Amino acid sequence: MGKPHLYLVDGSGFIFRAYHRLPPLTDPQGTPVGAVYGFTAMLWKLVNELNAAEAPSHLAVVLDAGSHTFRNDMYADYKANRPPPPEDLLPQFPLIRDAVRAFSIPCIEEAGVEADDIIASYAKVALAAGYDVTIVSSDKDLMQLVEPGLDLYDTMANKRIDREAVIEKFGVPPEKVGEVLALMGDTADNIPGVRGVGPKTAAELIVQFGDVEGVIAGIEAIRKPKLKATLAESINMARLSRELVRLKDDVPLAEPLDALGLRPPPPAPLAAFLGKHGFKAMLAKLSREGGDEGRAATAAVQAEQPKFVHADYETVTTAERLHAWIMDARAVGVVAIDTETDSVDQMRARLVGVSLATAPGCACYIPVDHRSGDGLLAEKVDQLGLSEVLEALRPLLADPAVLKVGQNLKYDMVVLRQHGIELLAPFDDTMLLSYALDAGRGHHGMDELSAKHLGHTPISFKMVTGGVASAKADFSQVPLRAATDYAAEDADVTLRLHTVFKDRLWREQVTRIYEQVDRPLLPVVASMEIAGIRVDRAALAGLSAAYEIEIARLEGEIHEAAGGPFTIGSPKQLGEVLFERMKLPSGRKSSKTGAWATDVTELERLAESGIEVAAKVLEWRQLSKLKSTYTDALQAQINPKTDRVHTNFALAATTTGRLSSNDPNLQNIPIRTELGRRIRHAFVAAPGHVLMAADYNQIELRLVAHVADVPELKAVYAEGGDVHALTAREVFGEVNRDTRARAKTINFSIIYGISAFGLAQRLGIDRGEAARYIDLYFSRFPGIRNYMAETINAAKDKGFVTTLFGRKCHAPLITSRNQGERQFAERAVVNARIQGTAADIIKRAMVAMPPALAAGGLGARMLLQVHDELVFEVPEGEVEATTAVVRGVMENAHRPLVELSVPLGVEVGTGISWGDAH
DNA sequence: TGCGTCACG
DNA sequence: GACGTACGTGACGCAG
Numbered sequence: 001m002g003k004p005h006l007y008l009v010d011g012s013g014f015i016f017r018a019y020h021r022l023p024p025l026t027d028p029q030g031t032p033v034g035a036v037y038g039f040t041a042m043l044w045k046l047v048n049e050l051n052a053a054e055a056p057s058h059l060a061v062v063l064d065a066g067s068h069t070f071r072n073d074m075y076a077d078y079k080a081n082r083p084p085p086p087e088d089l090l091p092q093f094p095l096i097r098d099a100v101r102a103f104s105i106p107c108i109e110e111a112g113v114e115a116d117d118i119i120a121s122y123a124k125v126a127l128a129a130g131y132d133v134t135i136v137s138s139d140k141d142l143m144q145l146v147e148p149g150l151d152l153y154d155t156m157a158n159k160r161i162d163r164e165a166v167i168e169k170f171g172v173p174p175e176k177v178g179e180v181l182a183l184m185g186d187t188a189d190n191i192p193g194v195r196g197v198g199p200k201t202a203a204e205l206i207v208q209f210g211d212v213e214g215v216i217a218g219i220e221a222i223r224k225p226k227l228k229a230t231l232a233e234s235i236n237m238a239r240l241s242r243e244l245v246r247l248k249d250d251v252p253l254a255e256p257l258d259a260l261g262l263r264p265p266p267p268a269p270l271a272a273f274l275g276k277h278g279f280k281a282m283l284a285k286l287s288r289e290g291g292d293e294g295r296a297a298t299a300a301v302q303a304e305q306p307k308f309v310h311a312d313y314e315t316v317t318t319a320e321r322l323h324a325w326i327m328d329a330r331a332v333g334v335v336a337i338d339t340e341t342d343s344v345d346q347m348r349a350r351l352v353g354v355s356l357a358t359a360p361g362c363a364c365y366i367p368v369d370h371r372s373g374d375g376l377l378a379e380k381v382d383q384l385g386l387s388e389v390l391e392a393l394r395p396l397l398a399d400p401a402v403l404k405v406g407q408n409l410k411y412d413m414v415v416l417r418q419h420g421i422e423l424l425a426p427f428d429d430t431m432l433l434s435y436a437l438d439a440g441r442g443h444h445g446m447d448e449l450s451a452k453h454l455g456h457t458p459i460s461f462k463m464v465t466g467g468v469a470s471a472k473a474d475f476s477q478v479p480l481r482a483a484t485d486y487a488a489e490d491a492d493v494t495l496r497l498h499t500v501f502k503d504r505l506w507r508e509q510v511t512r513i514y515e516q517v518d519r520p521l522l523p524v525v526a527s528m529e530i531a532g533i534r535v536d537r538a539a540l541a542g543l544s545a546a547y548e549i550e551i552a553r554l555e556g557e558i559h560e561a562a563g564g565p566f567t568i569g570s571p572k573q574l575g576e577v578l579f580e581r582m583k584l585p586s587g588r589k590s591s592k593t594g595a596w597a598t599d600v601t602e603l604e605r606l607a608e609s610g611i612e613v614a615a616k617v618l619e620w621r622q623l624s625k626l627k628s629t630y631t632d633a634l635q636a637q638i639n640p641k642t643d644r645v646h647t648n649f650a651l652a653a654t655t656t657g658r659l660s661s662n663d664p665n666l667q668n669i670p671i672r673t674e675l676g677r678r679i680r681h682a683f684v685a686a687p688g689h690v691l692m693a694a695d696y697n698q699i700e701l702r703l704v705a706h707v708a709d710v711p712e713l714k715a716v717y718a719e720g721g722d723v724h725a726l727t728a729r730e731v732f733g734e735v736n737r738d739t740r741a742r743a744k745t746i747n748f749s750i751i752y753g754i755s756a757f758g759l760a761q762r763l764g765i766d767r768g769e770a771a772r773y774i775d776l777y778f779s780r781f782p783g784i785r786n787y788m789a790e791t792i793n794a795a796k797d798k799g800f801v802t803t804l805f806g807r808k809c810h811a812p813l814i815t816s817r818n819q820g821e822r823q824f825a826e827r828a829v830v831n832a833r834i835q836g837t838a839a840d841i842i843k844r845a846m847v848a849m850p851p852a853l854a855a856g857g858l859g860a861r862m863l864l865q866v867h868d869e870l871v872f873e874v875p876e877g878e879v880e881a882t883t884a885v886v887r888g889v890m891e892n893a894h895r896p897l898v899e900l901s902v903p904l905g906v907e908v909g910t911g912i913s914w915g916d917a918h
Numbered sequence: 919t920g921c922g923t924c925a926c927g
Numbered sequence: 928g929a930c931g932t933a934c935g936t937g938a939c940g941c942a943g
Contacts, residue, residue: 570941571922599923625924628939656935658927665937668926676925700927749933758933820931831934835927839935867927867935 006126006260007046007056007153008119010137011107012064014039014155015096017138019089021156023812024441024799027277028455030504032088036095037279042155043103044282046136047265048289058131058260061100062118065109071244078244081190086798087508095277102273103265108254116141118254120247123150126257134160141181141245146174171203179211182242193241194234201227212242267297275301278455308456308496310361313488315480317382322366322389326396328358335396336363336405336495337423339412340487342474345663346414347530347639347646351386352476353483354393357491360499365484371476381480390421397423407431407446407494410651413526429522430494433501435652436514440800440810444652450493453500458493459486513807516897517840518651520847524862525649525659527850532644533666533863533871533914537635539682544631547623554620561613568620574598584611626670630679637664649865656832657807657839659865667866671918681915689873690910692860693917694886696868697905698723699838700751706902707804707833708787712780717902723747730780731773746777750784751834753827788830795829803836804898805844841904842868845893852889858882871914883908 018038025034046056071078085093100107110118116139123133123145131149135142138154143166146152152161159165166174183202185193197205205222209215216235222228231238267290274283275298287298316322329335336357341349352370357363367383368390396402397416404427406412413423434444442448451457464478464486475483505511559565562582566573575596578584584606588597598617606614637645647666649659661667669683670676685691701723705713716726727743728735742763749759760770778785792814795801800810809832813825846865853860860882864871870890874882890906911917 567941569923569939572942593921595922597922621923625939629925629937633938650936653937654935658935660936661926662937665926668924668937670925672926752933752935755932757931762933819929823930823932827933828935835935838927869927 003130003132004057005055005132005134006058006122006257007060007134007136008122009043009046009059009061010115010119010135010139010142011039011061011096011100012115013137013139014042015089015092016085017156018042019086019092020796020815023815024088024810028453030453030500031091031095031277033092033095033277035089035092036099036277038156039096040099040102040274040277040279040282042136043099043105044285045155047103047105047262054134056134056262058126058257059262060106060108060122060255060260062115062122063096063107063109064115065111065113069112069114070248071114075240075244077190079189082188083797088798091507098273102270104263104269105265106255106260110251110254113248113251117248117251120145120249121251122253122257124249125253129257131257140169140177141247143170144174144177144181144245144247170199172206176206176211178242178245178247179206181245182212182238183215185241186245189244191241191244192234192237194231194238196227196230212238267294268300271297271301275304308454310363310489310492313484313492314364315484316364316366317384319384319388319392321364322384322392325356325358325364325366326392329356329396330399330402332358333401334358334403334405334495334498336491336498337397337412338406338487338490338494339415340365340475340483341415342476346411346648347418347532347642349415349418350476351390351415351419352474353487354389355484355487355491357488357495360496361492363488363492363495365480365487367480367483369476370478370480370483383480386419390419394421397421400424400426402426403428405430405494405498407449407490407497408652410522410526410529413523414530417526417530427519427522428498428502429519430497430501431652432518432522433498433505433514436510436518436807437501437504437508438810439652439657439808440655441812446490446493446497449497454493454496456493458489461486508808510806510808512897513657513803513805513840517805517807517843517847521843522651524846524850525651528862528864529646529648531861531863531873532639532642532646533873534643534684534686535634535638535645536682536684536913537638540631540635540679543678543682544627544635547627547631551620551623551627554616554623558613558616558620561616568617569624571595571598574617578606578614582613584614585609622673622675626676626679630670630676634664634679634682647864654839655811655828656809657803657836657843658867659839659843661864666864669914671915677915680918681913683914685873685912688876690876690879690912691863691914691917692872692874692879692882692886692908692910693914694870694872694890694906694908696838696842696890697907699841699868699904700834701747702900702902702904703804703834703837704750704784704787706900707837708781708783709901710781710783714902717905720905727777731776746773750777751831753788753830755823755827791830791833792826795825801829801833803833803840804894805837805840807836807840809833809836838868841893842870842890844897845890846870848889848893849886852885853882856881856885858885860886871917874910879910883910 015035019035022034022038024032025037027033097107108118119135119142126133127149133150135152136155137152142152146163146166163174166177170177170180172180180202183194183197183205184199185191205215209218219228219231267286271283271286283298286294316325338355339351340353342352343349351368353365353367355363355365366389368386370381370383372380397404404423407430409427409429416423431444434449447458464482465475505514555568558568562577566577568574572595575598579596603614603618607618634645639646647661648663649661651659653660670679702717705717712726713723716723724740724744724747725735727747728739731743732739745762754774756767756771756774760767763770791801795811795814799812800808802808811825811829813821816822849862858878858881860872860874860878862870862872887906887908891904894900909917
C-alpha cells in the first residue's frame with residue numbers, strides 16, 4: 001500500500017463549468033441533464049479510469065449548501081451581483097446529489113460555509129495525517145491551498161495544477177495567492193479589491209511588499225501617483241477583501257477521514273441512475289467493465305427501461321366497438337387522433353382510416369376505405385363505411401369537452417374538412433409543442449420526437465407500404481393487421497409525446513407563444529391552404545414557350561463562343577469551359593470541392609469586363625430558373641378540382657418562428673426583376689374579386705429601433721421619415737443617392753449580425769473602410785452595439801434567445817469550440833430575435849384577421865403569407881372597407897401582448913393580379 | 919444524396 | 928495572426 005490519496009471534488013464549481021461547456025442534453029423525461037452528464041462522466045473517470053499512481057484511495061464530493069454564509073455577515077454584498085442560475089440548470093442541482101449517491105460516494109455540504117472552506121478543512125486534516133490530497137477544481141481561490149502533497153486537478157482540461165502552475169498563473173507562490181486575490185478583487189463573487197488593480201499589478205505589489213498589510217504599510221514607497229491614490233482610498237476595502245478570500249480551514253468535519261475510503265461502487269444503484277437519465281454510453285461501459293455484477297445490474301435496468309409497451313392494437317370493424325372507443329375518449333376527455341390517407345397531397349387525399357389513442361398503449365385503428373391488394377373489390381375488406389365512421393366521429397371532434405391531440409394536426413384538419421368534418425378546439429399539436437420548446441434543436445417530425453423523448457422508434461411508413469406487392473402502393477392497400485400496427489402506434493406515440501411536452505410547457509415558460517400564437521394559427525393556415533390561389537395557366541404556358549425560345553437561342557450562342565457543345569447547367573462543366581478551355585481571367589475556386597466558382601458575382605465580374613459569353617450565361621441561367629422552377633412547375637401544381645394552387649405552409653420548419661412554404665413554394669415568386677415579375681402577374685383573383693397585398697413597411701428595422709432602444713431611429717419612424725437617409729447623414733455626413741443606398745445596406749447588415757467582411761463585400765469596398773463605417777455607426781447608435789452584445793451573452797448563457805413574445809430560438813453552436821461555427825451562431829441569434837419577433841407579429845395578425853373580417857361583414861379570404869406580407873382575395877365592392885380592417889389588424893397585431901415604442905406601418909395595394917397589387 | 923445556384927423575405 | 932463570414936427559407940439540375 002502506498003500513501004493514501006484523498007480526492008476532494010468541488011461539485012458546485014464543476015456543475016457551472018460543465019453547464020457552459022456541454023451541449024444542452026435532455027433525458028428521456030425531458031429534464032435538462034447536460035451538466036449532470038458532465039459531472040457523472042467526471043466521477044466515472046475519477047473512480048474508474050485514473051492510473052494506479054494517481055488513483056484516489058479516498059474521495060468526497062463537496063457542495064455549497066445554501067446562499068448565505070459567514071462571508072455575507074462580513075460583507076453584505078458578497079456575491080450580490082451574481083445572476084440567478086440559468087433556468088435549465090436549476091433542476092440539475094438535485095440530480096447532482098443523486099449522481100453522487102449513485103456512486104456511493106459521500107456528499108458533504110454545510111450551512112453557513114462554502115464548499116471551498118470544507119475542502120480547505122479536509123485538506124488540512126488529511127495532509128496532517130500523511131495523505132496526499134487532490135482537489136478536483138480549477139477555481140482560483142482554491143489555488144491558495146497548493147503545497148507539497150496537495151495539487152488541483154482540472155478534469156475538463158485534464159491538467160494538474162501544482163506549485164509551478166500557480167506561480168505561472170499568478171506570478172506568486174500559492175501561499176501568496178490570497179494576497180493577490182484580495183488586491184485584484186473578483187467581479188463574479190463581488191469581492192471589491194482595489195479599483196484599477198488587476199492580476200498584473202496585484203502580483204507586482206505582493207512581490208514587492210509581501211502581503212496586503214505590507215502594501216498598506218509601504219504605500220509611500222509607491223511611485224505611480226494614480227495607483228498610490230487609489231490604494232490610499234481603498235485600504236479598508238483591501239483588508240476586507242483579504243478576509244473574504246481567506247479560506248476557513250477549521251470547519252468541523254461532517255465525516256471522519258476514514259469514512260471517505262473509496263470502494264468500487266455497487267453497480268445496482270449506479271446502473272439505475274445511468275438508465276434513468278439515458279446515459280447509455282456509461283451504462284454500456286458498466287456492463288462491459290463491471291464484471292458479472294455490473295452486467296447483471298445493467299441488464300436489469302435495461303429490461304425495465306421505460307419501454308414502449310402496449311397490448312395488441314385493435315382494428316375497429318363494428319359499430320359497437322367504434323362507439324365504445326368514442327365513449328372511452330369522451331370519458332377520458334383526451335384523445336389522440338391520426339388520419340391515414342392515400343396521398344401526401346392533403347388537397348387530393350382520400351381518407352383511408354382513422355386511429356385513436358385514449359391512454360398510453362391503448363389505441364385502435366378504424367379502416368374506412370381499404371382495398372385489398374390483389375385487385376379484389378372494396379367490399380372484400382372487412383371494414384365500416386366511410387360515412388358511418390365520419391358521422392360517428394363528427395360530434396367527438398367538435399366536442400368542447402374533449403381535447404384532441406395530433407402530430408401535425410393541420411394535415412388531419414385539412415383532410416377532415418375536405419370530407420366535411422370540422423375538428424374544433426380544444427386541440428393540441430405535439431409538433432407545435434415541440435417547436436415551442438425546442439426550436440433550433442433538431443426537427444419536429446414524429447419519428448424523431450419519438451426516438452428523442454420516448455426512446456422508441458415507430459414503425460416506418462416505408463416498411464408498411466413496402467410490404468405491399470405493387471410498387472406504387474398507397475396506404476389503402478396495406479393489409480389491416482399491418483395498417484393497424486402502424487396507424488394505432490402513431491396515435492399512441494402522439495398521446496405519449498403530449499404528456500411529455502405538456503409538462504414542460506409551463507416549466508420552460510413557452511406557454512404564451514404556444515397558446516397565443518402558434519396553436520391558434522393552425523386552423524387559420526389550414527383555411528389558407530384550402531383556399532389556394534388562382535393561377536392563369538395560359539399565361540404561364542405562354543411564358544414557358546417564350547422562355548424556351550430564348551433559352552435555345554442563348555444555348556446556341558454560348559456553345560459557339562465556347563467552341564463546342566457542353567451542359568451549361570452543370571457548374572462543373574461551365575467552370576472548366578470558361579476558365580480552362582476559354583482561359584478567361586479566372587477568379588475563385590470553391591474552398592470545399594476545389595471547383596471553379598461560377599455564381600452571379602463571378603459571372604457579373606466577367607461580364608463587366610466585356611466578356612459577352614458570361615452575360616449570356618447569366619441570362620440563360622435566369623431564364624432556365626424561371627422556366628423550370630416557376631412557369632413549368634406551377635402549371636403542374638394547379639389542382640384540377642379547384643383550378644387553384646394550394647401551397648403547404650410549414651409551421652415548425654424554421655429556427656426563428658417564421659413559416660415556410662413548399663410544394664409549391666409561394667414565398668419566393670419572383671419580383672425583383674421585370675422578367676421574373678411577369679410570373680407574379682399570372683397569380684390572379686377569382687371573377688368578381690381583386691387581389692390585395694398588405695406589407696409591413698421595414699418591420700425588422702423598426703423592431704431594431706425598439707429592441708435596441710435607439711432614440712434617433714424611433715423618432716424617424718414616429719415622424720414617418722426616411723431611416724436610410726438618417727443613417728446616411730450619420731455615417732457619411734451627407735445624403736445623396738449613393739450614400740443613401742450604402743446606408744440601406746448598412747442598416748440591413750445590422751439585422752443580419754454585421755461583420756466587416758460581409759459589409760465590405762456587399763458595398764464593394766475594402767474591409768478596413770467597412771470596419772470604419774461600422775465603428776461610426778455604433779458610435780452614433782450605441783444602443784445597437786449593446787443590443788448585439790446582450791443578445792449574444794444571453795444566448796451563451798442559456799443556449800437560446802427569446803423574441804419579444806417569448807418565443808425561444810435555440811442556438812446550440814453558440815458555445816462551439818470551432819470559431820467559425822460559433823460566430824455563425826452569434827450572427828444567427830442577433831438576427832433571430834428580430835426576425836422571430838416580426839414573425840410573431842404577423843402570426844398574431846393572421847390569427848386576428850378572420851374574426852375581424854367576419855365582424856365587418858366582409859367576404860375577403862386570406863390566401864398567402866410572405867413573411868411581412870399578407871395576400872387576400874377581396875370581393876370587388878369591398879376593397880375600401882377591407883383595406884381599413886386589414887390595416888387596423890396588422891398595425892395593432894402586437895397588442896395587447898407587447899407594446900412597441902415605434903409604430904408599425906402597413907402598405908396596402910390592390911389589383912387584378914398579385915403583380916398589380918404591389 | 920450533396921452541391922451549387924438562385925428565387926424570395 | 929489566421930480563419931471564414933452577412934440572417935432565414937425551398938426547388939431545381941447535375942453528378943456521384
